[in-house]
Every structure is written in structure tokens, then in C-alpha cells.
Amino acid sequence: MGRLHSQLARFEDAFPGFRTEIVEGNVVAYPVRPFDGSTVHAVWNAVESQLPSGHAPVTDVAFPFDHAHEFCPDIAVIPAEAEAENRISYPPDLIEFVAEVVSPESIRRDYELKPRWYAARGIPNYLVLDPLKGHVVTMWNPGSDGYLGRDTIPYGPELIVHSPLGKLTVPTSRLPVHPEAPHPA
Template sequence: MSVHSIMDTDFPKGYAVLFGVDGKMIMIPRSEECSGTIRSMQIDSLALGRHAKVTSDVYIDFPGDEHSAPGLAILRDDARKVSRRYSFEDVLLISEVVSTSSARKDYNDCTTKYGRYGIPIYLVVDPYAGEVVLHTEPTAIGYSTALKRAYGTGKLPIPLADGRTFTLDLDELPRPEPETDAH
């Protein structure tokens, strides 16, 4: 796709469009709930330090052709980019925020993929179900441990492999607003 054709394309509203250096384009559905949830997690990540390596919607290299741009990733402090990207080997935690169109991918496909590649912690944050699922102990087919916590149940401390703790405030995660009929 040429630069001119990209500039002249009307991409659907509500999608983030990411372009990889390998020429691939990824369209990620975005909602206010998704955006607000990622922002809330970013705020919670500030406790890790102002210069902690925390990314949102940034490509991470996985073996083969399985790149990902997770909603939030916490990386080792000594992580270094190789060919303009971080490696999956630098990841301490990945979190995906469920949208109405990504539930199957976030709950199933990503759980399998991130476990298979040994991502120590995979956190699924679901504003529609009002819950988070914390996956730990990666295996070749996913994770052997999954802990569910509901929104509004306080703080969830998540120990990272480097000795720091990421604490997710479940009381502050945004919930979808009820739909109203416009008359």
C-alpha cells in the first residue's frame, strides 16, 4: 500500500490503525472503555517508576510472523530494541483489553500464544464482564493458573519477575456506560 493510498483511505471510526515496518497493517477496534482502561492501567504503572518501560499498542516481536501490539506491556528495565522493536523475551506482563469484537481472541488465542512463548503474566481486562483474569505459570498450551477478580474489589498486586509489583486498582477501571435511547 503506497503512502498516497493510505493518506486517501477513510479508515473506519473506532479503530486504531497500526502500520508495521514489515508492511503489515493492523486495525484494532477501540472504544471509550478500551481507551479508558488502558489509560487507567498506565496510571497504575507509574508506581513502577517514571522511566519504567511500559508500552501501549506497540509492536513486540515474537518468533516467526507472530507480532503483537498488546494494549499494555511491561518490559524489563534492561530491554533494548532490536530492529526498532522489543522482543517477547523482554516482556514481564502483557494485558489485553476485551472489546466487543475481540473477546474470543483475547480470552483464547492470546492466552495460548502468550503462554506458548513464556510470557510470565497475561492479564485479560474485560470491561463488559466487569472482571480481570490473571494468567500465570505459562505452559506450551497456555497457562496453568488463572485467577479471576471482579471490578470494584480493591487493588490487585501482581508480582513481576524482576521483583517489582504492578498493582492494578480494580476500583478505578472504567465500566461501559449504559446505553440510552435517543428520542
């Protein structure tokens, strides 16, 4: 893909307080909630402190997959050299780890669409952090049709992700959980 210019740049100021992405050829805007930011902040801090030298997390930066899909992951880990360029978009092939926080508006995208696109690009690890259900879904072993490995873990214990970046530990006990989320027995 030769085009690295983000189509989303033209919408940059059009939707304050909303995240925007291009999904299946449509510009999708959805509100940002406090649980989203709290979860991103907690996971970012945990992951960033464990990354090997030469890698950096980014958030809400555009990754154009094709003309109809331009995602802005909640957390993506890319080479630090690329992050230092401070661009508005990057090729998705740079992503080495990705995490999304589920909101009511993003359920289908986070659980169904993005795993296929992320896996098809060979992104080794994908986390879906879900404050609506109080769990994290960890996906690994990417293939052309999606991730072959998948576990669902209730918030509480530390999540250990074995990745090409090394063993990453993500504490989940203090991640925000929606008041109506089911509680483990």
C-alpha cells in the same frame, strides 16, 4: 527469530482510529473505544509507578511472535534500555508483564489465542481487563499450552499481581464498565 521488522509498519496510516495486529496470518483491524483508552491509562499509571528501576511500559508496539502472529499489546513491560531505543517492534522475549483490554472484536484473541502465545514465550503474568464483563482475568505460571494459573476477579477490589517485577497493585474500582455488563450480586 532473526526478523524484528514489523510487518504492521506498512499499515501504519491505513486504518486511523483502529488498532492493527497480525493474527493467524491475517491483518486484523478493530476500532479503539474510549473504555479501551481509559482502562489502559489507569492500569499504565498504576503499574508504571511500581516498576523497579530498569523497566518501562510500552503500548501498541509490535511484537512479532512469528510470520503469522504480530501482537501489539495494550500494555507490555520491557527493559527500559530496550524502550529507550524507540523502535516500532521488539522481540516478544523482552516482555515481562502484559495486559490486554477486551473489546467486542478482540474477545477470542484476548481470551484464547494470546494466552497460548504469551505463555509459550514464558511471559510470567498476563492480565485480561474486560469492561464488557466488569472483571479482570489474571494469568500466571506460563507453560507450553497456556497459563496454569488463572483467577477471575470482579472490578472493585485492588488486584495484587505477584510478578518477577515485584508485587504490583492495580486498582479496579474506577475502571470503566460497559453499561450492559453483569453486576456482581
